[in-house]
Amino acid sequence: MIYLYAATGLIAFSLLIQLLQSLALALVLRRERRSGDYAPPVSILKPLKGVDDELEANLESFCGLDYPEYQLILSAQDEDDPALVVARRIRDRHPQLDIEVVCNSERRGLNPKVSNLLSCTGHAKHDIILVSDSNVRVRPSYLAETVSKLEEEEVMLVSNVIRGTGERSFSAGS
Secondary structure (H helix, E strand, C coil): CHHHHHHHHHHHHHHHHHHHHHHHHHHHHHHHHCCCCCCCCEEEEEECCCCCCCHHHHHHHHHHCCCCCEEEEEEECCCCCHHHHHHHHHHHHCCCCEEEEEECCCCCCCCHHHHHHHHHHCCCCCCEEEECCCCCCCCCCHHHHHHHHHHCCCCCCCCCCCCCCCCCCHHHHC
């Protein structure tokens, strides 16, 4: 019975610590938001699996973002995944950018994409994280427009609706 109380206490303590960390982050973000020039650094996570239609052009679009500081993490779970060849080519083409190519075959959950994302979160250098699928192509203002929504005090999460065009495979359109 004492183990049950100890476990419950540890869980409650862990939840309290997590709550305090969240509150501290919210206070830091609010202070940054009031500065008037809101452009905090961002880590962009892009899970990869196989070579999607126009993968290279999609990844390349993230190298032309008009934003002061961001990190691009391109990750796959299989070292033989052909998407990693494309990811390394993009990284090598843009040595001035903070691009990291990650491969981690460790399964961390039932969903392969979630497992892939969890594997690359440890490489994120910044508090604000943007998750973007490999089949997404953006214009240079995308990151600034997305992050600017976080400047509003009551906003803590932003989601973008994407529009598909030019699909060549059945799975790309679904």
